[in-house]
Amino acid sequence: MNKDFKTPPKSAKKLTQPETLVQYFSELVGQPFILTGKTRTDGSNIRKLIASTLEKHSLPELAEQGEFEIVPPKAKGVPKIVREFIDTYIVTSGTSYNLQVWNRIPATETLLIKYESGESLKCNDVRFVFVRIDTEKNVVASVIILTPEYIEQKFGKFGKPTIKHQLLISGKVRKDIYGSEDKILSFPDSKKLSYQIRHDYEPPKSGMVEEPDIKHLFSIGLLKKMVAEKLIGFKLDAAATKNRGQALEKKVLELLGYEVNENDLLYGAFPDIRNQLLEVKVQDSPTVDLGKFSPEKEEIVIEDSNLTTFDVRYLIALTNPKTEIIEGIILSPGEKLGELFSYVSAESYKCQRAIPMSFFEKYYGKSVFNPS
DNA sequence: CATTATGAGAAACTCCCAAT
DNA sequence: ATTGGGAGTTTCTCATAATG
Numbered sequence: 001m002n003k004d005f006k007t008p009p010k011s012a013k014k015l016t017q018p019e020t021l022v023q024y025f026s027e028l029v030g031q032p033f034i035l036t037g038k039t040r041t042d043g044s045n046i047r048k049l050i051a052s053t054l055e056k057h058s059l060p061e062l063a064e065q066g067e068f069e070i071v072p073p074k075a076k077g078v079p080k081i082v083r084e085f086i087d088t089y090i091v092t093s094g095t096s097y098n099l100q101v102w103n104r105i106p107a108t109e110t111l112l113i114k115y116e117s118g119e120s121l122k123c124n125d126v127r128f129v130f131v132r133i134d135t136e137k138n139v140v141a142s143v144i145i146l147t148p149e150y151i152e153q154k155f156g157k158f159g160k161p162t163i164k165h166q167l168l169i170s171g172k173v174r175k176d177i178y179g180s181e182d183k184i185l186s187f188p189d190s191k192k193l194s195y196q197i198r199h200d201y202e203p204p205k206s207g208m209v210e211e212p213d214i215k216h217l218f219s220i221g222l223l224k225k226m227v228a229e230k231l232i233g234f235k236l237d238a239a240a241t242k243n244r245g246q247a248l249e250k251k252v253l254e255l256l257g258y259e260v261n262e263n264d265l266l267y268g269a270f271p272d273i274r275n276q277l278l279e280v281k282v283q284d285s286p287t288v289d290l291g292k293f294s295p296e297k298e299e300i301v302i303e304d305s306n307l308t309t310f311d312v313r314y315l316i317a318l319t320n321p322k323t324e325i326i327e328g329i330i331l332s333p334g335e336k337l338g339e340l341f342s343y344v345s346a347e348s349y350k351c352q353r354a355i356p357m358s359f360f361e362k363y364y365g366k367s368v369f370n371p372s
Numbered sequence: 373c374a375t376t377a378t379g380a381g382a383a384a385c386t387c388c389c390a391a392t
Numbered sequence: 393a394t395t396g397g398g399a400g401t402t403t404c405t406c407a408t409a410a411t412g
Contacts, residue, residue: 043405
C-alpha cells in the first residue's frame with residue numbers, strides 16, 4: 001500500500017465525499033477476489049484492493065509534517081487508510097457478521113487527529129468500508145460504506161469494549177529494584193485495609209478462593225517477610241505446571257500455609273488469591289499483563305466489603321527470562337501501581353457489533369453509502 | 373437469542389547491521 | 393547518509409467458542 005495513505009489529509013473538509021467513493025468502488029463489484037482462508041491475509045488484500053482503487057482517482061491533499069498530530073499513542077485506533085479516513089472490513093459467510101473495531105470506541109467524539117488549525121478528525125468521522133465477498137463465485141458481491149452513527153442507529157450500539165490492561169515497568173525501575181538491598185519494592189496497604197488487617201501470622205482459616213475477611217488479611221509488611229523475601233532467588237519451574245503464573249501462585253500459597261488444590265489454581269479468579277486479596281504476576285518483559293481488571297480505574301472487586309482494585313495487593317515477580325529465577329519483587333496495593341510505576345496504559349481493546357448477513361444480501365451487486 | 377471472550381496465525385512493525 | 397535484508401516481536405484481523 002502506498003505510503004501516502006498513512007498521512008492524513010490537509011483538512012477534514014478535503015476528504016472525498018462518500019457519494020463519490022461509492023462511484024469509485026462500484027467498479028469493484030463483480031471483480032474476482034480469491035480468499036486465501038488466512039484471515040490476516042484476506043483482510044490485508046481487501047485493504048490493498050480498496051487502496052489501489054482510491055489511487056486511480058485524485059486523493060485529498062496531503063497534510064504537511066507538523067501540521068497535525070496523531071493523538072492516540074502509537075496511532076492506536078486510527079483507521080488504516082488515514083488519507084481518506086477509511087477502515088476496510090471483509091464480509092464473507094455466516095448468518096451474521098461480527099464487526100470488530102480495534103482500539104477506539106466507534107461512535108464517539110474522541111480525537112484521533114488534531115490539526116494545528118484547530119480542526120480535528122474524530123472516531124465519528126471514520127468511514128467503514130465493507131467488502132462483501134461471494135464465497136461461491138469468488139467475486140466481490142458488494143461494497144458498502146457506513147458511518148458509525150448509521151451502524152449504531154440501524155443495528156444498535158456497539159458492545160462494551162473488552163479491554164486488556166497492561167502495566168509498563170521501565171528498565172530503570174527494574175534496575176533500581178535489582179540494585180536495592182533486599183530486592184523488594186513495597187508500599188503500605190491502602191488506608192481502608194491498614195487499620196484492620198493482621199501484622200502477625202496465623203494459619204489461614206479458609207480456602208484460597210473464599211471471600212476474604214478483612215480481619216484475616218495479612219498486611220503487605222507481613223507478606224513481604226513471609227513470601228517476598230523467600231521468593232528471591234527461587235526458580236520458577238515452568239515445566240511442572242506449563243504456566244509460570246501458576247507455578248508462582250502455587251509457591252506463594254505454600255508459603256502462606258494454604259492447602260493447594262489444583263482445581264482452585266486453574267480457576268482464574270480475580271484476584272488470584274482471593275482469600276488474601278492478592279494478585280500474583282510474573283514479569284520478564286517490560287509489560288505486565290493485568291488482564292481484565294486494572295487498578296487504573298477503581299472498580300469494586302468484592303461487593304460485601306466494598307473492596308476495590310485499589311485495595312488489591314499486587315505481587316509482581318521480576319524474573320530473569322533466561323534462568324526463570326526471581327530476581328526482584330514488587331509488592332504494592334493497586335492504588336500505588338499506576339501512580340508510582342510508569343503508567344498503566346497501552347491497552348488494546350475492541351468493540352463488537354453483530355450485523356445480520358441479510359443486510360449485506362440486500363445490496364448484492366451494488367456499491368452504496370448509508371442506505372436507508 | 374445476543375453479547376462477550378478467546379484463539380490462530382500472518383501482516384506489520386522494529387531493531388540491528390552491512391552494503392551502497 | 394541512506395537503503396535494504398534478516399531476525400525477532402508485536403499487532404491485527406477474522407472466525408468461532410463461551411457465556412448470559
